[in-house]
Amino acid sequence: MDARLVIxxxxxxxxxxxxYIHLTATYCKVRVNHQIVSQAAIIDTGITVDSNHEVLGVTVGDNETLAFRAEFLRSLRARGLASVRLVHAGDRMGPAATIHKVMLGAAYQRCRVHFRRPRDPMSPLC
Known part of the structure; x- marks a missing residue:
């Protein structure tokens, strides 16, 4: 699976x-230095004007800090992602601030699931 992720x-x-892009994050158990730990996995899906979906990026890190999200979004821009008009994401760890800082001119829409669910800072979902 690592070879596919590198591609x-x-x-x-x-x-x-x-x-349009959709950012989602979840926590999964991974092996790091011979120990099983929980790490954040961020997946970005791009949506074309024809409603085609394509996975644009995947990254794994210790947590969902602003710096981690910003680094991920900058890597997408460095690979050619441009002119994003809308970013759809959860609100964990302040993605709106990160999106406005890195994806200049893009609007942010909070995921509807998060409007229905009470805010839980320990929730492992996006």
Missing amino acids: VRDQPLNHTHFP
């Missing part, structure tokens, strides 16, 4: 226009 992480993103 996704390294592919150029300038082959089509993705005006």
Whole structure:
């Protein structure tokens, strides 16, 4: 599976226009230095004007800090992601601030699931 993830992480993103992106995060158990630990996995899906979906990026880190999210979004821009108009994401760890800082001109829409669910800072969902 690592070989497939490397392909996704390294592919150029300038082959089509993705005006909409969806960021989601979850925590999963992974092996690090011979120990099982919980780490944040962020997955970004791009949506074209024709409603086609494509996984643009995947990354795993210790937690969902602003710096972690910003680094991930900057890596997408470095690979050619441009002119994003709307970012759809949860509100854990302040993605709105990160989105406005990195994806200049993009609007932010909070995931509807998070409007229905009470805010729980310990929730492992996006």
